[in-house]
Amino acid sequence: MLLTPGAVAYADWRAIYQGASPSLDPACRPAIAESFAAVGRILGAGEPVYGINTGFGKLASVRIEACDLATLQRNIVLSHAAGVGEPMPVPVARLMMTLKLASLARGASGVAPATVELLEAMLARGLVPVVPGKGSVGASGDLAPLAHMTAAMIGVGEMFVEGARVPAAKALADAGFSPLELGPKEGLALLNGTQFSCAYALAGLFEAERLYRVALLTGILSTEAAKGSDAPFDPRIHALRGHKGQIETAAALRRLMDGSPIRASHRLGDVRVQDPYCLRCQPQVMGAVLDLLRQAAATLVTEANGVSDNPLIFAETDEALSGGNFHAEPVAFAADMIAMALCEIGSLSERRIAMLVDPALSGLPAFLTPRPGLNSGFMIPQVTAAALVSENKQRAMPASVDSIPTSANQEDHVSMAAHGSRRLIEMAANVDAVLGIELLAGAQGCDFHAPLRSSEAVEAVRALIRAQVPTLTDDRHMAPDMEAAIALVRAPELLDAAGSLPGLDG
Known part of the structure; x- marks a missing residue:
C-alpha cells in the first residue's frame, strides 16, 4: 500500500497492523534529501547543535569533535539499547517501523535517503528487529525500544525472519543489505520519537x-x-x-x-x-x-x-530547532x-x-x-x-x-x-x-x-x-x-x- 507521509488514514494504519506492506510515496523523497543536505550545511557553520555535534540529554553541553561524530551516533544507539522483557509482537513491531518510516519521510529529521530506504526495504522483506517491550517512560522518545530497532539496522542484536530469531548482521546479509552506517543526527533521529508507544x-x-x-x-x-x-x-x-x-x-x-x-x-x-x-x-x-x-x-x-524526534531540521532556513x-x-x-x-x-x-x-x-x-x-x-x-x-x-x-x-x-x-x-x-x-x-x-x-x-x-x-x-x-x-x-x-x-x-x- 502507498504510504504518503503526513496523510496516512486510520484504515491504512489498521491494514499495516494486519499485514499490509507499505511503500513510500515517491513524492516525499526530495524533502528527505534536502533535510539531509541541510544537516551538512548546519555542521559546516561550526555552531554547536544539540544531537548533531553535542552530547545528549544532561550531556548536551559537551561539544563533540568532527572526527567523532559517527562514533557519537553509534554510541547513542548501543548505550540506549537497554530494554528488557519479552519482545514486541511482530505485527506491533512492524507498525512501529512503519510509523518511524513515515516520520522520517516528512523531511524534518535530517537522515540520509539510504537510511529511509533500508527501513522501507526491511519491511518489504519481512526483517523485523527483536525489540524488548519494557524500558521506555514515553518521553525524550521511546529511547530504549527504538534503540533496539536501530541497533538491528546497524547489524547489532537480532531480527525476526519468518518467525525465527536471527542475528541482525546475518539477517541483513542474507537479504542482500549492508548494515547501516550512521551519519550525523541519524542515530538520534531513529531512536527519538513516540513510535513504540504509538504502535502499541x-x-x-x-x-x-x-x-x-x-x-x-x-x-x-x-x-x-x-x-x-x-x-x-x-x-x-x-x-x-x-x-x-x-x-x-x-x-x-x-x-x-x-x-x-x-x-x-x-x-x-x-x-x-x-x-x-x-x-x-x-x-x-x-x-x-x-x-x-x-x-x-x-x-x-x-x-x-x-514528527516527534528532536531536534527538528528546517531545510528552508538551515535551522535545527x-x-x-x-x-x-x-x-x-x-x-x-x-x-x-x-x-x-x-x-x-x-x-x-x-x-x-x-x-x-x-x-x-x-x-x-x-x-x-x-x-x-x-x-x-x-x-x-x-x-x-x-x-x-x-x-x-x-x-x-x-x-x-x-x-x-x-x-x-x-x-x-x-x-x-x-x-x-x-x-x-x-x-x-x-x-x-x-x-x-x-x-x-x-x-x-x-x-x-x-x-x-x-x-x-x-x-x-x-x-x-x-x-x-x-x-x-x-x-x-x-x-x-x-x-x-x-x-x-x-x-x-x-x-x-x-x-x-x-
Whole structure:
C-alpha cells in the first residue's frame, strides 16, 4: 500500500497492523534529501547543535569533535539499547517501523535517503528487529525500544525472519543489505520519537474497535436469551440526548434484533416494566465507548502522521530547532482512554453473563443448565469472566498521571505512554475471553426458547457457535468450549455474519 507521509488514514494504519506492506510515496523523497543536505550545511557553520555535534540529554553541553561524530551516533544507539522483557509482537513491531518510516519521510529529521530506504526495504522483506517491550517512560522518545530497532539496522542484536530469531548482521546479509552506517543526527533521529508507544496504542485501538462490534452481537444475544425488550433502543430516546455514538449504537442494536420471533413472543403480556441496566443501557454505555474510541483515534492518527524526534531540521532556513515533540503525553492520554473503554466493554458483558445465570433475573434455569444441582452449567465460566473484568479494572488505572524524573532530572516529567499503551493488548485478550463466555451463555439461553428463533443476524451468529460448540445438556469439560468461543470472537467470520456495524472510520 502507498504510504504518503503526513496523510496516512486510520484504515491504512489498521491494514499495516494486519499485514499490509507499505511503500513510500515517491513524492516525499526530495524533502528527505534536502533535510539531509541541510544537516551538512548546519555542521559546516561550526555552531554547536544539540544531537548533531553535542552530547545528549544532561550531556548536551559537551561539544563533540568532527572526527567523532559517527562514533557519537553509534554510541547513542548501543548505550540506549537497554530494554528488557519479552519482545514486541511482530505485527506491533512492524507498525512501529512503519510509523518511524513515515516520520522520517516528512523531511524534518535530517537522515540520509539510504537510511529511509533500508527501513522501507526491511519491511518489504519481512526483517523485523527483536525489540524488548519494557524500558521506555514515553518521553525524550521511546529511547530504549527504538534503540533496539536501530541497533538491528546497524547489524547489532537480532531480527525476526519468518518467525525465527536471527542475528541482525546475518539477517541483513542474507537479504542482500549492508548494515547501516550512521551519519550525523541519524542515530538520534531513529531512536527519538513516540513510535513504540504509538504502535502499541494503535494496536490496542484496533482490538478495542473489534471488541466494541463483537459486544454488540453478544449483547443482543443475551438480550434475546433473557427475552429483553427492544424499546430502549427506540431512536427517539437517543435523539433527545444527542450523542452520536449512542445514536449509532442504538440503531445497530435495533437492526440486529429486527424481526426476531423471540422478541415478538413477549410483546404482549410481559409483566416486566424495565430490563436491568446491562440490557437496557447498552446504547448509552457502548455508545460512550464508541465516542471515546473515536476521540482516541483522532489523537493517534494525528500522532502517527507527525514528527516527534528532536531536534527538528528546517531545510528552508538551515535551522535545527530543539523542542519536545518526543513527549508522548497525547499518546498516554489516548491509551488511558482506550483502557477505560476496554474495561467497560468487558464489565457490561460480565454483568449480562451474571444476569443470565441467575434465574431470578433471567427467567431461565439456574446457571443455564437443564438440571441444576446435578450440573453446575455456566457457574464457573461466569466466575472466570468476573476475574478477568476485575483484572482489567486494576490495569485501567491511568498511566499518564504517574510521572517519574529520569536522566538526572533533565527529563523531569514523563508520560508513561509506553506501558500505558503496552497493557492494552493484554486487556483486549481478557475481553476476548469475557465475550467468548457471553457468546456461549447467550446461545445456551436462546436454546431454551426453541422452537422460537431470533433475528436473521443473531441466528447467523448462533449457527457459527453451534457449528463448533453443541448445546450444553450435562456438564462437560468447559475449557475447550471456551477456547473455541474465544477463537470465534477473534475471527472475522463472526462480524461478517452480522453485517455492517458502527466503527471508527465513520
